[in-house]
Amino acid sequence: MCGIAGLIHRGNTSDIGSEMTAMLQSLRHRGPDSTGFAVYGVPGPGEYVIRFKVAEQEDLATGFKIHHEIRARRALVDERILEMGGEIVAAEEATEYAYRYRVRFDGDLKRLAEFIEDVEGAEILSVGNALELIKDLGDATVVSNQYSLNGFTGTHAIGHTRMATESDVDIRSAHPYWAYPYNDISVVHNGQITNYWIMRREMERRGHRFVSSCDSELLAVYTADKLDNGHSLEDSLRQSIEEIDGVFTYVVATKDRLGMAKDTMAAKPMVLYESDDLVALASEEVAIRAIIPHEIDTYDPYDEEVRVWQA
Amino acid sequence: MAGVSDREHVSHDMGMHTEQLAGRTQQTFFSPEEGESFVYPDAPGVDFNKRAEFDAQDLDSNAINQKIRELMNDGHGTIVVKNPGAKHSLGVGILNRLNLIFEGSLGYFGIGLIDGPNVRIQGRVGWSCAENMMAGTVIIEKNAGSTFGAALRGGDLVCRGSVGSRTGIDMKGGTIIVGGDTGAFSGFMMQRGRMIVCGNAGKNLGDSMYDGTIYVGGEIKDLGVDAVPGEMDDVERAWLTRKLKMYDLLPDKGVDHFTKIVAGKQLWNYDNLEPTEKKIVL
Numbered sequence: 001m002c003g004i005a006g007l008i009h010r011g012n013t014s015d016i017g018s019e020m021t022a023m024l025q026s027l028r029h030r031g032p033d034s035t036g037f038a039v040y041g042v043p044g045p046g047e048y049v050i051r052f053k054v055a056e057q058e059d060l061a062t063g064f065k066i067h068h069e070i071r072a073r074r075a076l077v078d079e080r081i082l083e084m085g086g087e088i089v090a091a092e093e094a095t096e097y098a099y100r101y102r103v104r105f106d107g108d109l110k111r112l113a114e115f116i117e118d119v120e121g122a123e124i125l126s127v128g129n130a131l132e133l134i135k136d137l138g139d140a141t142v143v144s145n146q147y148s149l150n151g152f153t154g155t156h157a158i159g160h161t162r163m164a165t166e167s168d169v170d171i172r173s174a175h176p177y178w179a180y181p182y183n184d185i186s187v188v189h190n191g192q193i194t195n196y197w198i199m200r201r202e203m204e205r206r207g208h209r210f211v212s213s214c215d216s217e218l219l220a221v222y223t224a225d226k227l228d229n230g231h232s233l234e235d236s237l238r239q240s241i242e243e244i245d246g247v248f249t250y251v252v253a254t255k256d257r258l259g260m261a262k263d264t265m266a267a268k269p270m271v272l273y274e275s276d277d278l279v280a281l282a283s284e285e286v287a288i289r290a291i292i293p294h295e296i297d298t299y300d301p302y303d304e305e306v307r308v309w310q311a
Numbered sequence: 312m313a314g315v316s317d318r319e320h321v322s323h324d325m326g327m328h329t330e331q332l333a334g335r336t337q338q339t340f341f342s343p344e345e346g347e348s349f350v351y352p353d354a355p356g357v358d359f360n361k362r363a364e365f366d367a368q369d370l371d372s373n374a375i376n377q378k379i380r381e382l383m384n385d386g387h388g389t390i391v392v393k394n395p396g397a398k399h400s401l402g403v404g405i406l407n408r409l410n411l412i413f414e415g416s417l418g419y420f421g422i423g424l425i426d427g428p429n430v431r432i433q434g435r436v437g438w439s440c441a442e443n444m445m446a447g448t449v450i451i452e453k454n455a456g457s458t459f460g461a462a463l464r465g466g467d468l469v470c471r472g473s474v475g476s477r478t479g480i481d482m483k484g485g486t487i488i489v490g491g492d493t494g495a496f497s498g499f500m501m502q503r504g505r506m507i508v509c510g511n512a513g514k515n516l517g518d519s520m521y522d523g524t525i526y527v528g529g530e531i532k533d534l535g536v537d538a539v540p541g542e543m544d545d546v547e548r549a550w551l552t553r554k555l556k557m558y559d560l561l562p563d564k565g566v567d568h569f570t571k572i573v574a575g576k577q578l579w580n581y582d583n584l585e586p587t588e589k590k591i592v593l
Binding site: 265266269271284285286288289293295297298299300302303 | 396397398399415416418419434435437438453454456457472473474475476477494495496513514
């Protein structure tokens with residue numbers, strides 16, 4: 001089933017960490033397996049925020065050796081960032097196996113990311129000027145507390161509560177997804193893509209990499225590919241309705257935009273609230289109520305509807 | 312084989328025949344006397360003048376429904392629920408007369424499986440509102456989600472705003488009235504009843520409908536399989552006018568511009584006679 005949510009403050013910043021936590025917690029019943037956030041903060045000049053992990057949560061139960069291995073893997077990642085000419089400005093430990101680095105770097109970001117992911121168990125969760133992507137097992141409150149998301153200031157965010165149907169319960173299969181080579185892009189999806197393998201093979205032929213076998217990752221790769229080839233976010237969303245089969249409603253965020261698309265069957269829900277300074281959308285109105293308690297007007301977007309908002 | 316079509320000849324030759332349904336659905340399940348004052352055995356006797364209200368802000372769906380039950384059992388005939396907060400499955404399974412007012416919005420599956428109450432929702436409703444409703448009146452002041460009035464069997468279901476996709480899917484009776492637009496696949500597999508849309512209708516309107524009638528005041532994106540335009544007569548115009556007037560939704564220009572959509576194909580074994588018991592309930 002899965003629950004998706006998004007919010008964007010127009011021309012303003014807010015505590016989007018707490019807001020998205022409240023929205024996703026109220027969607028917990030749609031999927032308790034994992035929760036993911038993509039939050040867009042205020043970018044630092046010339047800096048990237050890299051969130052990565054070097055192990056899965058379940059690996060911690062495999063014995064004492066893993067703790068030593070995690071430290072060794074992290075040291076290797078640090079070494080590789082320096083080797084590529086990067087400078088680690090700040091390093092935070094979100095959990096024993098997941099980290100948030102602020103890195104000053106002006107080289108080929110894709111090469112840096114690939115070099116890091118070459119380390120055993122390492123996977124970049126997100127890299128971007130504004131984007132930070134947090135995902136782990138558990139409900140929104142658990143993940144938000146674990147990664148200290150409350151108080152995160154930014155302009156927009158998307159989030160996902162997952163009911164695992166197509167792939168495993170692990171961080172790799174949790175949303176949101178991001179993709180090379182276009183940084184600062186993230187996607188959450190509710191539905192099922194039926195031409196996943198055809199589209200995935202096409203994307204792989206074009207040089208894109210997939211880290212999971214979750215069909216939703218395709219939407220992130222697809223969007224990154226479109227944007228990298230000069231299409232606007234709106235064009236990408238519209239073309240996806242033609243080119244991607246299945247039932248889906250998905251939300252995409254870029255550095256300064258939030259967009260949504262609904263498939264031709266309109267089989268997956270979405271409720272939308274729009275005002276001059278805030279847009280909030282979610283699988284259920286109860287999530288919007290979590291941040292806007294007073295009476296509001298909301299509506300369901302129709303089939304093949306595409307919307308894009310600017311921060 | 313007089314009165315048998317060419318198509319039926321083929322099935323007769325194969326040893327099959329068209330089932331003669333005439334009379335079967337005329338079976339009377341309730342006597343007219345019972346029909347006038349029919350109530351479920353455990354339906355509480357309520358007094359419309361006895362009014363109660365409560366704040367649902369800190370209650371979950373179960374607790375809100377339980378509270379409505381308790382108030383009905385105490386004889387309250389008018390119940391006001393404040394701050395429903397778009398919670399799911401509120402007001403379901405009410406099988407007696409009641410004036411129920413929600414001061415706010417409902418989530419999914421609101422007011423499902425009801426038989427008799429008059430419900431007013433002063434906000435919006437999520438997916439599958441009034442699913443399987445048997446009788447009564449439900450009025451929604453704002454918009455509604457998809458599968459609005461799914462499998463509706465009777466009563467009037469009114470949304471003053473716009474509704475999502477698949478409105479009246481599988482509906483088997485009653486009337487759905489939409490003040491605004493409706494989404495794709497509205498009237499999908501409709502079997503009986505009437506749907507009135509004052510605004511525009513999305514694609515595949517009336518797809519695979521067996522029977523029933525759809526009236527659209529605005530534009531229709533396209534018709535689904537088996538749905539065809541029908542001709543409206545004066546009786547229907549009068550009925551449309553009366554229904555829309557009743558809910559204050561009659562357009563200034565009247566109903567002459569409405570398009571009527573009906574099923575274009577008679578199903579092999581489908582009996583479109585309105586059952587007698589249905590008339591009693593309604």
